[in-house]
Amino acid sequence: MNEEQKKFLELAKKNKKVNKKMFTRLARKKNLDTHFHSMHEELFEKIDCLTCANCCRTTSPIWRDVDIDRISKHLNLRPSEFTTKYLHMDEDNDWVLNQSPCAFLNLDDNKCSIYEYRPKACREYPHTDRKNMTQILDLTFRNTLVCPAVAEMAEKLKALGE
Numbered sequence: 001m002n003e004e005q006k007k008f009l010e011l012a013k014k015n016k017k018v019n020k021k022m023f024t025r026l027a028r029k030k031n032l033d034t035h036f037h038s039m040h041e042e043l044f045e046k047i048d049c050l051t052c053a054n055c056c057r058t059t060s061p062i063w064r065d066v067d068i069d070r071i072s073k074h075l076n077l078r079p080s081e082f083t084t085k086y087l088h089m090d091e092d093n094d095w096v097l098n099q100s101p102c103a104f105l106n107l108d109d110n111k112c113s114i115y116e117y118r119p120k121a122c123r124e125y126p127h128t129d130r131k132n133m134t135q136i137l138d139l140t141f142r143n144t145l146v147c148p149a150v151a152e153m154a155e156k157l158k159a160l161g162e
């Protein structure tokens with residue numbers, strides 16, 4: 001992770017309480033999707049995720065059955081063999097990784113060894129270009145502590161007086 005990415009994650013950790021309150025207020029904000037989508041576009045134009053990979057190192061995506069079927073097939077495993085080897089069910093009955101960092105992350109170059117086949121949740125992370133952002137504000141707040149881009153979005157929202 002580069003210095004700028006570290007700086008934003010440290011800020012998010014330091015400002016955790018203030019950010020939590022701000023994200024609660026955001027539920028009432030008009031045009032919330034437009035704000036998030038424009039920040040997402042601006043930030044992901046400059047961020048190189050290969051210098052970071054903090055999502056793959058520290059959290060698990062949710063693996064849908066279609067993800068498991070596709071990736072098992074690619075790895076020449078039966079879905080049951082795949083889940084036994086790599087996944088477990090969490091308290092919400094979602095399939096998640098057994099370990100962090102993800103077993104498919106190459107720790108030397110931050111590349112995903114199943115990139116073309118990766119779960120939908122990986123492709124869409126950190127979900128800040130999604131419709132109806134009001135529905136995932138809790139998740140987005142938690143992601144300020146994982147993803148430097150989301151941490152930077154929190155700072156930008158604060159600068160807007162949110």
Ligand code: SF4
Pocket residue numbers: 055056061102103104105106111112113114115118119122
């Ligand atoms: S499957 Fe690939 S993109 Fe998804 S968490 Fe693992 S390494 Fe990251």
Ligand code: SF4
Pocket residue numbers: 047048049050052053054055056125126146147148149150
């Ligand atoms: S999505 Fe966020 S946490 Fe994941 S690699 Fe990119 S900047 Fe890092």
